[in-house]
Amino acid sequence: MTLTDHDVAIDVRPLSGWTGAEIHGVDLSQPLDDHTVAEIRQALLQWKVVFFRDQHIDHAQQIRFGGQFGDVTPGHPYEGDAAPPGFPQIHTVSPKAYDERYGRRYQKQFGVNGPGWHADVTPLINPPSHSILRAESVPAFGGDTQFTNVAAAYLGLPEPLRAFIDGLRAEHRFGASYDADRSNERIGEWVRTKPLASIHPVVRVHPESGERVIYVNPGFTTRILDLDPRQSRHILDLLFEQIDRPEYTVRFKWENGSVAFWDNRAALHLAPRDVEHLATDRVLHRITLVGDTPVGPDGAPSESIAGEPFLAAN
Numbered sequence: 460m461t462l463t464d465h466d467v468a469i470d471v472r473p474l475s476g477w478t479g480a481e482i483h484g485v486d487l488s489q490p491l492d493d494h495t496v497a498e499i500r501q502a503l504l505q506w507k508v509v510f511f512r513d514q515h516i517d518h519a520q521q522i523r524f525g526g527q528f529g530d531v532t533p534g535h536p537y538e539g540d541a542a543p544p545g546f547p548q549i550h551t552v553s554p555k556a557y558d559e560r561y562g563r564r565y566q567k568q569f570g571v572n573g574p575g576w577h578a579d580v581t582p583l584i585n586p587p588s589h590s591i592l593r594a595e596s597v598p599a600f601g602g603d604t605q606f607t608n609v610a611a612a613y614l615g616l617p618e619p620l621r622a623f624i625d626g627l628r629a630e631h632r633f634g635a636s637y638d639a640d641r642s643n644e645r646i647g648e649w650v651r652t653k654p655l656a657s658i659h660p661v662v663r664v665h666p667e668s669g670e671r672v673i674y675v676n677p678g679f680t681t682r683i684l685d686l687d688p689r690q691s692r693h694i695l696d697l698l699f700e701q702i703d704r705p706e707y708t709v710r711f712k713w714e715n716g717s718v719a720f721w722d723n724r725a726a727l728h729l730a731p732r733d734v735e736h737l738a739t740d741r742v743l744h745r746i747t748l749v750g751d752t753p754v755g756p757d758g759a760p761s762e763s764i765a766g767e768p769f770l771a772a773n
């Protein structure tokens with residue numbers, strides 16, 4: 460008897476009660492059959508982020524892997540010129556890359572909203588649906604990334620609160636959390652001359668699962684519309700406290716060759732702050748997939764304030 464593709468199910472190992480699963484039995488360097496793609500999609504829908512180990516793939520293989528799940532965007536709406544030659548889809552995450560990009564020793568900072576939980580580039584009218592981040596070189600300790608399940612966080616709110624936030628909308632703006640100290644850096648110039656901002660529903664209906672998710676994040680959300688500034692601050696703080704609750708999160712320890720693949724419409728992630736004082740570099744490469752325009756429970760879509768839709772890379 461010969462094995463067909465369908466006899467070889469992938470091995471999905473959940474890492475916490477709500478969030479994250481490791482997937483074994485898949486070689487990302489090879490084209491995947493439809494059944495495997497469907498199983499990975501299903502694991503993503505349930506666990507919001509999936510992880511693969513020992514995948515020593517290059518930029519082209521990472522882009523090809525992502526292309527089996529959607530159209531791959533440029534690396535970043537602002538930072539395309541920082542992509543490695545020949546791979547405009549790649550956004551490299553490393554202190555050294557940031558030094559070159561921002562022109563001085565880069566340190567992550569807490570913004571006005573506290574720790575930087577975020578989904579990638581939500582100021583866009585169509586934020587990327589998924590991100591795929593691969594570790595090329597990571598330190599032996601430090602630098603874990605955390606993820607939180609914002610569908611579970613929504614469900615964990617009392618019903619009257621859910622009903623209240625279902626009708627709200629909020630502004631997301633790139634650079635909202637940058638302080639004046641950084642305003643003369645290149646990123647400050649981009650934020651001033653090429654602003655990116657949108658109005659999104661505070662509760663987004665996930666286009667595949669139909670789940671409602673908390674769709675504000677401390678990294679990019681500036682204010683809730685139709686409330687006065689203090690009311691907006693209180694409601695945002697309440698929601699940021701909710702998405703930060705440990706029971707909704709998972710913490711991923713990177714190794715060289717690890718790959719994280721998450722759904723930006725159902726998970727937020729938090730970049731590590733415990734590596735900046737360490738001498739080791741940490742190099743990861745990200746791609747993102749073209750996303751759709753968010754829709755709220757009332758069926759109304761997001762509205763753009765500034766910036767163009769983020770479409771497939773050429």
Ligand SMILES: [Fe+2]
Pocket residue numbers: 577578579728
């Ligand atoms: Fe991110």
